[in-house]
Amino acid sequence: MGGLLCQRDIKHREWEIILNDSIWSLSEMPEELNHAIYLSYEDLPSCIKQCFLYYSLLPKSTLFYDNNIIGMWISEGFVHGTSDNLEELGSKYYKELILRNLIETDTLYIDQCVCNMHDIVRSFAQFVARDEALAAHSAETNLGSKLIAQKFLRLSLESKSSETDGLDWSSLQAQTTLRTLISVGHINMKPGDSVVHFPCLRTLHTDSAGVVALAESLHELKHLRYLSLQNSDISCLPNKIGKMKFLQYINLRGSQQFVNLPHSIVKLGQLRYLNLIQTSINGIPRGFCVLTNLRILRGFPVLEDGDWCSLEELGPLSQLNELGLHGLENVTAPLSTAKAKLVEKVHLTDLYLTCRGRLGNDGQIEEEDRVSEEEQQQIERVFDELCPPPNLDHLSVNGYFGRQLPWWMMSSEAMPLKSLRILFAEDLACCTQLPDGLCQLPYLEFIQIRRAPAIKCVGPEFLQSHNHQSPHHSHVVAAFPRLHEMKLAGMLEWEEWEWEEQVQAFPVLQKLTLQGCKLRRIPPGLSAQAKALNILCIINFQGLISLENFASLVELEVAINPNLVTITNLPRLQKLTVFECPKLKVLEGVPGLRRLVLKDSDMETLPEYMGISINPRHVELHCSLPLLASIGAGQSGPEWDKFNHVEHVKAYAREGDNPRKWYVSYASNPYNLDTNVNLSSMSRGDAKI
Numbered sequence: 001m002g003g004l005l006c007q008r009d010i011k012h013r014e015w016e017i018i019l020n021d022s023i024w025s026l027s028e029m030p031e032e033l034n035h036a037i038y039l040s041y042e043d044l045p046s047c048i049k050q051c052f053l054y055y056s057l058l059p060k061s062t063l064f065y066d067n068n069i070i071g072m073w074i075s076e077g078f079v080h081g082t083s084d085n086l087e088e089l090g091s092k093y094y095k096e097l098i099l100r101n102l103i104e105t106d107t108l109y110i111d112q113c114v115c116n117m118h119d120i121v122r123s124f125a126q127f128v129a130r131d132e133a134l135a136a137h138s139a140e141t142n143l144g145s146k147l148i149a150q151k152f153l154r155l156s157l158e159s160k161s162s163e164t165d166g167l168d169w170s171s172l173q174a175q176t177t178l179r180t181l182i183s184v185g186h187i188n189m190k191p192g193d194s195v196v197h198f199p200c201l202r203t204l205h206t207d208s209a210g211v212v213a214l215a216e217s218l219h220e221l222k223h224l225r226y227l228s229l230q231n232s233d234i235s236c237l238p239n240k241i242g243k244m245k246f247l248q249y250i251n252l253r254g255s256q257q258f259v260n261l262p263h264s265i266v267k268l269g270q271l272r273y274l275n276l277i278q279t280s281i282n283g284i285p286r287g288f289c290v291l292t293n294l295r296i297l298r299g300f301p302v303l304e305d306g307d308w309c310s311l312e313e314l315g316p317l318s319q320l321n322e323l324g325l326h327g328l329e330n331v332t333a334p335l336s337t338a339k340a341k342l343v344e345k346v347h348l349t350d351l352y353l354t355c356r357g358r359l360g361n362d363g364q365i366e367e368e369d370r371v372s373e374e375e376q377q378q379i380e381r382v383f384d385e386l387c388p389p390p391n392l393d394h395l396s397v398n399g400y401f402g403r404q405l406p407w408w409m410m411s412s413e414a415m416p417l418k419s420l421r422i423l424f425a426e427d428l429a430c431c432t433q434l435p436d437g438l439c440q441l442p443y444l445e446f447i448q449i450r451r452a453p454a455i456k457c458v459g460p461e462f463l464q465s466h467n468h469q470s471p472h473h474s475h476v477v478a479a480f481p482r483l484h485e486m487k488l489a490g491m492l493e494w495e496e497w498e499w500e501e502q503v504q505a506f507p508v509l510q511k512l513t514l515q516g517c518k519l520r521r522i523p524p525g526l527s528a529q530a531k532a533l534n535i536l537c538i539i540n541f542q543g544l545i546s547l548e549n550f551a552s553l554v555e556l557e558v559a560i561n562p563n564l565v566t567i568t569n570l571p572r573l574q575k576l577t578v579f580e581c582p583k584l585k586v587l588e589g590v591p592g593l594r595r596l597v598l599k600d601s602d603m604e605t606l607p608e609y610m611g612i613s614i615n616p617r618h619v620e621l622h623c624s625l626p627l628l629a630s631i632g633a634g635q636s637g638p639e640w641d642k643f644n645h646v647e648h649v650k651a652y653a654r655e656g657d658n659p660r661k662w663y664v665s666y667a668s669n670p671y672n673l674d675t676n677v678n679l680s681s682m683s684r685g686d687a688k689i
Contacts, residue, residue, distance in 0.1 A: 002101060037124045040100060050078045051093050052102055055117055056125030057135045057156040059184040062207050066094055066113050067296060067322070068228070071249040071273055075203045075225035076180065087272075087295055087321065110422060110446060111394070129154075138167040138185070151177045159185030159208075173197040181205070189213045196220045205251075209233045219243050229255060236260040242267035249273040253299075256280055266290055275299060277324065283308030289316045298324035298352065304332055312339035320345050324352035325386075329401075334381035343387050351388050355379065355399035358429040363451050363490045363516070365429050371401045376430055380404055387416055396424040402431065403454075409435040421445050428452040436461040439479035439505070447483065451490035458497045463505045463525075478529075479505035489515035489539075499525030506530045515539040522547065548589075558584075588613040596620070601654055603627055611642040619643060621651035625662060625677070628653040632664040632675035644668065653677075 044052060051073050058064050070090035073079050081089040095112070097103045103115040117125075126135055133154035136143050155178055159167050168188045172181070180203040189210050194217035195201065201221050205228040206214075212233045218224075219240035228251035235257045241247070242264025248271060252258050258279040265271075266287040276299030283301055288309040294317050302325055304310055311331070314323070323342075331337055342348065358369040365371070380402035387408045388395065395417065397409075405428075408416040421443050425435075432454050438444060439462065463479040483506055488494075494517035499505070501524045509530045520543035526533075527549045537557040538547065546566040547558065553570050559579035567576075569589040578584060579599040587609040596616040598607075603623040610619075621631070630637045631651050635644075643649050647668050655661035664675040 037102075037121055040102065041124070041128065044096075044100075047078055047080055048093050048096055050076070051090075052097055053125050053129040053133070054078065054154070054180075055097070055103060056122045056129065057133055057154055057180070057182060058117075059135075059156060059158045059182065060116075060122075061158055062184045063114060066091070066115070067273070068251065070094060071226055071251075072180070072203050072205070074272075075248060077202075083293070084319075133180075143167075144171060147171060147174060151175060153177060154180040154182075156180075156182040157184070157187075159183070159187055169193045176200070179203065183208060186210060194220070199223070202226065204228065205230070207231050222246070225249065227251070231255060233257055237262055237265070239264055241265060244268065246270060251275045252279050252281075254278045261285060263287070269293065272296070276301070284313075285309060286313070289313035292316055292319060295319055295347075296322040298322065300325050302327040302330050304330060304336070310339075311337050314340040314342075318345060318347070320348050322350040322352075323348060324354070326354045327356065328353060328382055328386075329355045329375075329379060329399075331382045332378075334378060334385055337382050337385040340386070343389050345389055346391065348389050349391065349393040351392055351394070352396040353383065353386060353398070353400070354396075355401060357399045357427045358401050359427050359451055359453070363453055363492050365453070369429075371430055376401060376403050380406070384408075390416060391419045392417060393419060394422040395420055397426070397428075398424075399427045399429075400425075400431070401429040405431055405433075405435050409437055411437045415440065417441060419443055423447045423449075425452075426450045428454075430454050432456075434458055434462050436464060439463055440477070441480075443482060444480065445482055445484050446486075448487040449489070449491070450487070453490070453492045455491050456493045456495055458494065458499075460498050460503070463499060463503055477504075478507045479503075480509070481507060483509055485509070485511040487513040487515075488517075489513065491517045494518060495520070497523045499523035499529075501525055501528040504529055506533075508532050511535040511537075513537040513539070514541070517541060518543060520544060527551075585609070586613075590614055594618065598622070606631075606639050606642040608642075611645075615645065617647045619646050619649045619651075621649070622659065623651060623653060625653040625655075628662055628664055628675075629677050631666070632673070632677050634666075634673045 041049065041052065054073060054076065055069065058069070070087060073090050073093065074086050079086050079090045079093065098105060098112060098115065102121055103117050105112045106114040106116055132152060134146060134152050135156040136146070138157060138159040152175060155175060157167060170190070170193065176197060176199065178198045178201055181198065181201060182205045184207040187208055187210060191213065193213050195204070195214055196217055198221065200223060202223055203226040204221070204224060205226070207230045209232060211229060215234045216238050218227065219238050221244065223246060224244055225246055226249040227247060230251055231254035234255055236259065239262045241262055247268050250271065250273065253275045256278060259282055261281065261284060263285040266285060268291065270293055271291050272293055273296045274294065275296070279299060281299065281301050283303050286309045297317070297320060300323070302311060358365050358371060360366045379400065383400065383402065383406035386406070404410070417437070418441060420441055422445065423438070428451065431452055434449065434455065486509065497519060503525050505525065506529060510532055512530070512533060514537070516539065519541055531552055533550060533552050534554045536550065536553055538544065538561060540560045542562065544561050544564055547564065548566065548568045550570050551572065553573050555575045556570065556573055557577040558564060558567070558581055561581045563583055564581045565583050566586040567584065568586060571589065572592055573590045574592055575595045576590070576593060577597040582600065584607065593614050593616045595618045596614070597620045599622040601622065601624060604627050606627070628651055630639045631643065634640060643666065645668065649664070649666040651664040652660040653662040662677050664677065666673050
């Protein structure tokens with residue numbers, strides 16, 4: 001309803017019209033379906049209605065990114081625009097569904113690129129589309145009869161991974177009118193199975209290892225626009241794929257056995273999307289430069305010998321919105337990278353630059369992957385030539401092993417990344433400092449830097465804008481003026497962060513994660529200047545002793561900090577999670593604390609501060625079995641005075657792989673104490689229900 005009402009002027013009459021709509025009394029709809037969703041659905045433009053109903057077909061067990069979904073919409077003809085703006089228009093439809101709360105963003109993924117649909121909303125959409133579309137699971141008892149009794153335009157099937165539960169491909173052959181077929185999970189294939197029974201198919205998405213039998217007949221799908229063989233067992237596409245003149249999208253992500261693209265792919269003049277991520281592709285055929293309709297190209301393997309096309313063939317691809325280059329360590333002539341003409345690609349908003357990683361699981365350089373000074377200098381020259389256009393929105397750098405980052409990440413004057421909003425950098429094996437050209441970027445919202453073991457100090461250059469004044473204003477411009485979230489992890493040798501209290505920076509930073517370093521103190525500038533900071537995660541700091549004086553902090557997580565002793569003066573803190581911080585003795589100055597989570601399987605007594613300086617409403621404990629038994633003893637136990645004032649306590653102890661095998665549940669008002677630990681057995685060193 002909020003999503004619907006926000007489309008209306010905030011006037012009494014506008015909202016009253018919605019309140020009095022006849023849909024509220026519609027009787028044809030089953031009772032379990034929500035009339036408010038029906039009202040919201042009816043308010044959608046007709047083109048977005050189709051996109052909404054289509055979204056409900058996507059199996060919940062599989063991850064679908066926004067560009068995959070938009071590609072399906074375009075292939076079905078739901079997005080009505082010119083060839084130049086289809087993806088942009090589809091993105092607007094996608095964001096409109098988010099705005100109306102008909103799909104919900106998954107917060108684990110940045111920038112709304114993954115969404116979920118609530119089960120109630122999904123049931124409604126599937127009910128509305130029931131005459132044309134079916135979303136089913138192979139285990140349904142009446143699925144076979146449904147497929148015999150009715151022909152559908154769109155079919156979505158989920159199957160389990162085992163062959164005994166999988167659906168037979170032959171059971172689908174009666175669905176000759178299909179325009180969309182989505183199959184996730186195992187499907188039973190036999191020799192001779194093919195796609196020739198689906199002559200009208202526009203969209204084919206399979207997420208299964210067992211579809212290699214279909215590869216040779218794919219060229220028979222004359223009307224196919226969207227082909228996704230995700231996580232499949234195919235090693236190549238058929239040589240006749242060049243005959244599929246309408247093909248616009250090819251997704252091979254996760255097909256690890258895939259090694260070869262046929263030369264005929266250069267005949268697919270309508271191709272807009274090609275994803276080769278997590279494949280074993282070892283090159284692209286020459287002549288690739290003719291595919292000038294490409295908008296998204298991910299997983300492009302960089303090779304400079306043999307019959308494969310080089311980076312130079314990317315030069316004419318001027319319509320690219322997203323580009324991912326893999327294997328940049330293979331470039332032997334750094335100046336040749338300039339021929340890719342990245343800086344001239346005015347539509348390019350997302351760029352992914354990847355080298356083979358040199359770091360092991362411990363975050364340090366593997367002995368066999370030691371990098372020579374000559375190799376460092378060469379990769380530095382390669383990346384210097386890959387300067388992106390100034391309108392770049394999203395940058396990801398992975399596996400870079402130069403000592404210095406490329407000039408366009410370190411320049412604060414020319415600001416070549418002036419439009420950058422999101423930055424990911426991972427496995428920076430040899431970099432000795434963070435990029436110092438970012439702090440003045442006006443739109444930068446998110447930074448994540450993981451695994452940079454050569455950085456020992458973050459100096460004042462990281463926040464250098466405090467030395468600069470705006471040419472139009474006399475006041476100092478704060479560094480990182482729009483950054484909302486930052487994650488710095490795996491900087492194993494990081495010992496010092498220079499940031500004094502008076503240096504203005506991060507005025508709107510809301511969430512900060514610091515993980516895996518040697519910092520002994522949090523810089524005073526952070527608590528003094530990051531006045532909007534709500535969520536702070538401090539993980540695996542070996543030397544940190546105290547954490548204090550964050551006026552705005554609402555949620556704090558401290559984990560694996562073996563020397564942390566004191567947490568104090570956090571006046572707005574509401575939630576605190578403490579995981580394996582055995583020396584934490586002082587917790588005070590947290591008057592707003594509502595929820596406390598303590599996790600330490602070796603904990604044998606509750607900390608003293610629980611009965612002295614804090615008064616949370618809810619406490620969750622993960623502790624040793626003896627401590628759990630002491631809590632379960634209630635008023636007669638030694639821990640009673642430390643938790644009896646808490647409104648609700650949930651405590652757990654592990655057994656084997658079950659972290660909640662044993663439990664105690666306590667409520668103070670009305671009094672209730674429940675446990676599955678047999679306290680009398682505990683006295684004999686045994687725990688039984």
